Amino acid sequence: MRNTYLYRWLILASIFSLFIALTTSAQTISGQVTDATTGTGLPGVSVLVTGQTAGAITDANGLYNLSVSPGSYTLRFSFVGYTTQNIPVQVTAGNTSTVSVKLVEGLASLNEVVVVGSRSTQARTSTETVAPVDVIQSRDLQATGQIDLTQQLNFVAPSFNSSRQTVSDGTDHIDPATLRGLGPDQVLVLLNGKRQHNQALININGTIGRGSVGTDLNAIPSSAIERIEVLRDGASSQYGSDAIAGVINLRLKERPGTTVNAQVGQYYKGDGQVAQIGINHGFKLGEKGFLSLTGEFRHRGATNRAGDYTGPVYTNWNVGQQSGESAAAYVARRQSLYQQDQTLIQQNNFSLKNNLQVGNARVDNAGFFLNARVPIANSNASFYASGGLNYRRGLAGGFYRYPYQTSQVITSIYPNGFLPNIQSSINDQSLLVGVNGETKGWRWDISNVYGGNSFRFDVTNSNNASLAYLGTRNNPTSFYAGTLSFYQNSADISAAKDFGKQLGLTSFNVATGLTYRNDQYRIKPGEAASYLNFSPTSGQIGGSQVFPGYQPANAVNATRNVYGGYIDLESDVTTRLLLNAAGRYEYYSDFGGNLAGKIAARYRFSEAFSLRGSISNGFRAPSLHQRYFSAISTVFVSNGTILEPRQTGTFRNDSPIAQAFGVPPLGAERSTNYSIGITSRPLPNVSVTVDAYQINITNRIIYSNQFSRSTSGAGLIVANILNGAGQTDVNSAQFFANAVNTQTQGIDVVIATNPRLRTGTLDITLAANFNQTKLVGDIQRPANIPTDATFGNFLFNRQDSARLTVAQPKSKIQLTFNYRLRKFGAVLRFSRFGTVQAYDPANPALDEMQNPKLITDLSLSYRILKNLNMTVGANNLFDIYPDRLRVTNYPTAERYGSAALDNSSFGRFVYSRSATQFGFNGGYYFVNLSANF
The missing domain is CATH 2.60.40.1120 (Carboxypeptidase-like, regulatory domain)
Known part of the structure; x- marks a missing residue:
């Protein structure tokens, strides 16, 4: 390959x-x-x-x-x-x-001409379109003080949300990103107007976007981006599958000259050091062509906000009461074991502080991008190309394995236990080539884009406990655990012409096109020691601790073909009325076809007020990942007292096990979108847009909860199915299924003004998103497995529902002041993140809620030389953290249980990792130098 x-x-x-x-x-x-x-x-x-x-x-x-x-x-x-x-x-x-x-x-981004959402040649600003569009310039991204694209967008686009995850396997290395409170796979990402491939990783841990596959936005250097257009409206009929929540279009730089941007910074706590440098250089090619090259390197150090560990280390004193044992005898036995453990902790000088890494993973990222256009001689056509290579290496920790956990730890190698690490190697490539031009009034475009993403897992500082018989010699502590990859090839041919003059209208644009796409998904197994149990009767757990490798049975090389055609009509019917209609049919070789349509309009009552709205239906095809991913992994599950490891199998939707459970074949998610809004200029220097929306989604694909084996009830059915398939070492089963319906309602508000000042200029922007998602209708359940509350055998429990409905901020409000006076500049931003919640799987009394928080960012800049600017700033200036977890598990105080598994970890999680507003790393300060030549 x-x-x-x-x-x-x-x-x-x-x-x-x-x-x-x-x-x-x-x-x-x-x-x-x-x-x-x-x-x-x-x-x-x-x-x-x-x-x-x-x-x-x-x-x-x-x-x-x-x-x-x-x-x-x-x-x-x-x-x-x-x-x-x-x-x-x-x-x-x-x-x-x-x-x-x-x-x-003048006004801020509301005056910028937009491209996404319309195929007409009429130049329209975001206040003149039929659907809401945010336009974010490269300087807006740079002004955030962030270096990752997802975090930059998080602080300039209220409808966009992305929070870094921790202790969540591969998701520590790729940030889930969402729009309007929906899933990462319900927003479509375009690069220069063409579909960008998805990531190879599927999120299967307890994070935002669980069970989904998004696009790795951080694989695209922000130094290569000229601007970003965020279409906040359903657009499946215009751009295809995934565009249920909207579209993010990344436009690469084209201008000649050189831009250099460098930044260093760290968190107030003294960790998480950041270093970034990006260089972009643009060349002219003839009079009309260009070649823009970008190179960027980013280093992000690890952070750790773990609490002090209060659980057992060498002796397990967290035991239950034995049959026939009196309460007094139980307390005495437990206290004796506790004292033994404390004595050993002191003798071995074991530190109870920070023995878990709860925070950002360490990441080093290097990327190269190009963007080019060359006119073809003696014609009205041009050849264009864009693409890039990106390599990322990450290091993140899992759960600490303590010496008392003898089924997981080879104590001759790790007498004090160990913190295993997941080391990621992520490669991302893409190349777009095309030719476009104009012939007899028809604007045509032929293009092909090939791209892919691979994610290699290596496990370090670990062991395969079933190899304990080898002792310390020749016993591996590092393992290759396998590689995920996803490749996509998309070909498009399109044509458009404006028939406005022939029809006596200002515009009547007709656009049509055909598309072909080939998707390929692969799982390559890891080395044998990463997944095998070499002594099944010993009671030791096989495979590499923290992340057992993919097995040969998990290997897959699946492909599918997608064919599509669309028509898009847009017309200024009168000087006041703008209409848009679009339809698209797509056929998937692995599950069938889908028809999507959209009708949208904008009516200008006056220069000061316009009304716009749209109605559309959309769809999201199940990803190849959701159809064909399978794995055996160690999952830590709360049993009401502690987090205990379980060997959990994820089985393909078309596998005999899923069929034995009664899980139907995966189908597409389908949506209906309604939007209505106003655009207004009540004063010459004030612009307002307000857009309300409702998105109904049926048959949402979810990653199920664990169906665990036991000796009775539903658990016995699970045991019989697993044993019959030869999965005797697997404790529980999971799979992907169309299971729930949701309704999301919300409002987006953007108000921009620039009051006249005697000295200097001031831009003020207030942007906000308010949203609410709720479950509607019945939850679909496996036909052959009854719900069994005793053993937690649910397809979709309270904790799962919280991830869809309340785990992302209900609101995000951002107020930005941008002041400029000759060589001096200042940006002050207030970001209010709304409430988030995490539910306990079964007990509402153990739910957790984080109250709204206000984050303040401040940066000051000064133009040292004509082409050199320095900025110093602080993000989260006042070092604000989310609310601490309300219920904490300190077993010595006899308090057990918590929401979202976090608090049953003996104090190591101070803040929730299941529902995050803005992260929990605290304040960050930075220095930035930028130069233009």
Whole structure:
């Protein structure tokens, strides 16, 4: 695969070089865009030829060049924080036209021309579209002080949510990201308008997005991004499966010049050191072409916010009362065991502090991206390409294995136990190539994008307890546990034409296209020592502790083909009424077809007020991961007293075991989206958008809870099924199933203004999202397994429902002040994260709730030189943490149980890891240097 991929790159590079050689010049429009107050050049201004696809971005000095044919045009100049200007220009053969513009300070991102959500050539700002769109510029991302793309978005887009997870296997290394409170797999990610591949990892631990497969946004260097468009509306009919909650479109940089951004920082606690450097350089290729190259390196140190451990270490004193034992005798026996343990702890100088890593995993990330366009000689067509390579290496801890846990620990190797680590190696690649142009008024595009993501698991500082008979010599402590991979190839052909003039309308755009996609999902098994039990009768647990390797029985190489076609109509029916209608049919080779449609409209009552709304249906096809993932893993489950390890098997939906349980084949999730909103300019320097929405989803795919074996009831049925399949070492079974229906309701609000000041400029933006998700209808259950509360044999319990309904903030409100005075700048941001909750699997009295918190970010910048800017800042300035867990398990005080498994870990979890608002690392300070040449 790697060699094949390299050959593809070499062939495409050769084609790319050929197109460069064919480049020729055309009529040129050039000029400079400057700040009307200071006279300095403005980099990154969008220059668009209205009614066409031609456009440019100004360089570091505000200069731009456009190549067009002779004729009359209107140029649209737009930039965040400035008022958009439309300038007419006449281009004649043999002459160079010069159009220079002075932009005046204006509203923030509500004035930026958007691309996503519309295939029309009419330039529309986010207040002029039929659906709400957030436009986030690269400087907005940089101003957050964050270095990962998911965290940058988390603090600039209220409808977007992403929190880092901890002690959750692979999910420690890839952040789940959501939109409007839905799942990571219900938002579609585009790169330069083309579908971006999913990650290889499926989230199967107790985190946000459990059972889902998202897109690894952190595989894309933020230094390569010019802007991000977030379409907050159902868009399956426009862009295909997954776009139930909306679409995130990442636009790569195009402008010439060099940009360097470097940052160092750390948390107030003195850990989590961060170092990042990103370099982007853009070249001109002829008069109209460009080549933009980006390299970025990020280092993120580990953090740890674990509490002091209060449980057993060498002697297990956390025992139950024996049959016939009196209460007094039980207390005395328990106390005697406790004292034995304390004596051994002191003798061995065992530290009870921080013996679990609860916080960010360590991650080192290196990425390279390119973005290019080359006009094809003597034609109205261009060749374009974009893509990149990204490599990430991570290190995260699991649960500590203590010496008393003799079934898991080889004490001759680890006399004091050990903290096992999961070491990840994540590779991400993508390459988009295409040709587009215009012929007789038809704008056409042919493209192909190939991309993939692989996730290799290695386990270090561990052991296979069943190899205890080998002693310390030749006994492995590191294991290769297997590799997940997902590859996707997408081909598209599309055409669009505006028939407005023929019909006597301002616009009547017709867009249509065909798509083909091939998905491939693989699981490669680990080495034998990572999963085998070499002494089954010894009572020792086989496989590498923390993460047993994938077994040969789990190996899979599954593919599917997806065929689709769509039509998209958009028309300015009158100067006040804008209509949009879209339909798409897609056929999946592994489960069938789906038809999605959308109708949307915007009516402008006046310059100060418009009403917009949409109705659509959508779908999300089950991922190949959900259909074919299987594994045997050690899962820590609360038994009401402690977290105990269980060998749990995840079995494929089409496996004999799932069929014996009565689990039906996976089908698509289906949605109905309703949206209505207003856009308003009540004052010349005030802009308001308010959008309400309701999203109904049926047959949501969930990752089931454990169905555990026992000697009676439903547990006996489970035992018989597992034993009959030869899974005698497996304690419980899990699988994926269409099981629940949900309804999500919410409101998005964005208010922007820039009050006139005597000195300097000030932009104020208030953005908020309020959402609520609830379960509706009955929960579908396996046909052959009765619900058994005694043994917790539920497909979907209270804890699972909380992850869908209350584990993400019910609201997020962000108020940002951006002040500029000559060389000085300041950004002050207040972010209020709403309530989150975690439910106990069975006992409502043990539920946990975290109250709303207000986070303050402050950064101050100064332009040292013309092209060099320094920023110092602090995120979470006042070192705010979430509420501590309410119920804590200190067995010496005879208090047991908690919500979400966290508090039954003997004090090691101070904050919930099952429901997170903004993380629990505390304050962070940083220094940033940026330069433009």
